[in-house]
Amino acid sequence: MERPYVVGIDIGGTNTVFGIVDARGNIIDSGSVKTQTYLSPDKYVEDVCKNLLPLIEKNGGVEKIKGIGVGAPNGNYYTGTIEFAPNLPWKGVIPLAAMFEERLNIPTALTNDANAAAIGEMTYGAARGMKDFIMITLGTGVGSGLVINGQMVYGHDGFAGELGHVCVNRQHGRPCGCGRKGCLETYCSATGVARTAREILASHTEPSLLRDVPAEKITSKDVFDAAEKGDEIAKEIFEFTGKILGEALSDFIAFSSPEAIVLFGGLTKSGDYIMKPIHKAMEDNVLNIYKGKTRLLISELKDSDAAVLGASALAWELKDL
């Protein structure tokens, strides 16, 4: 293979991680810079390149690199821009893909984090070989990436697949960061689980190990640890969260009838405590013709690598400049 590697760049609010990746999904070299410290995107791109180029040189030079894939919040695949990302230090529309391309002379594509996760899973992970699946990322928020007919779904404007903001409770829904109410994200994100924990702890008088954790610091890991010790409140938190997610998934299936739904994120580490209620609610609520057909899977990519792998996967499709 003339160009055996791709570069993945994952832009997070705190850190930017980049890596050189081979066709099997091995990260053969990697580095990082602190996103937050760059008030200007020019200086940021400059420094990422300054750190990345030595890695590229070490592994055979620019001519070994097929392309660069960038995963970023509010990334738009069509335009290669980041648009009004609330958690990044740069305001407005930033043409990041073009900036990297110009600086490095390597073809560059960019998309949002959840889409990158989906492409990563399709290229190296649990969705290898699948043409129709839905990726759901359960993190600080709830993101999603859709693959239909073997293609990422970007929609007419590049912003398709915001399933974290589908409404799951229109009457009495929790307020969401997006300004609306009842979004899936307010229940099934990390903050949603903590919120559920606080609500259930407040409305019950039973003892619970979770009462030892400061309410505003409860994570799904704490809830898992408590559940492992037989804590009933902890189990109830997972039941509540899983039911809402499973019900939502049953509606997503009616949309694209996917072969699988792949879940990614900390919440999935709680194993059967969360996966069983999700699966039960999904199967209990799905339309008859879909019953038992859509597999519920957990990401096969290592947490620490997934973002860079996902971004990198975008680059295999790129054509030479």
Add this chain to the structure above:
Amino acid sequence: MERPYVVGIDIGGTNTVFGIVDARGNIIDSGSVKTQTYLSPDKYVEDVCKNLLPLIEKNGGVEKIKGIGVGAPNGNYYTGTIEFAPNLPWKGVIPLAAMFEERLNIPTALTNDANAAAIGEMTYGAARGMKDFIMITLGTGVGSGLVINGQMVYGHDGFAGELGHVCVNRQHGRPCGCGRKGCLETYCSATGVARTAREILASHTEPSLLRDVPAEKITSKDVFDAAEKGDEIAKEIFEFTGKILGEALSDFIAFSSPEAIVLFGGLTKSGDYIMKPIHKAMEDNVLNIYKGKTRLLISELKDSDAAVLGASALAWELKDL
């Protein structure tokens, strides 16, 4: 053009209508048989062909026909079969596409009615030239057809796009024919509107022109006629229906971010009474990044022709046998 025509066959529970269609969407000849009278699919296919062949001969013969497209309830595009269609006289799985192909030696494709409607709209109607749109058919039930990246979405099993069975009220939803509760179809289909009319008439004491219509016979046309005469109850029925549909559409947009949503069916004939509440609820509830971007359109195909045109459109893509 060597093969200037396609054939569209629309299989309904009562009638089967077929027509020969040119590239501009003109039905140049058509006929029909009574679906209900055929207990055997073999005899049915035999009779459709017996009625269709003279039309084909009259218009230049089989060599002028590029293909046959069939729209049918529970039609599966991948297999060309009708599967367990509750409103058709034939039970189990019927390989209709293969049966027509064998009998006529013309390549044949088959899909469900709502998908056919979407392809028809994309080929001859309101969605010409669009690569991302959602078709919603508002009839006895609520059906849908999705086009993403310029392709019909069939899902991994051929059954994608049952948006009439997305749950819009999980707590207190109306029972649906599918056995579940709260499906969009129970509110926004013709029967759903009639049900809303009965509920609102029963819960209000105000006079209404609709009280003159037998409750079980109320149609959206009756509600429209009453609204035109200033009937407040009639307007309230449209407000209620439109709000639920618009809210659902706002969630559909978060899935595929379509350029347009195209509505088809009797309900759309009620004009602003229904379209304004739909549009308002859609824009009020959609995630910020989508606001004002997705157009809400009404089908441009004549009701009487739409089903045959939709089915026929499927055939332009067919390859010679």
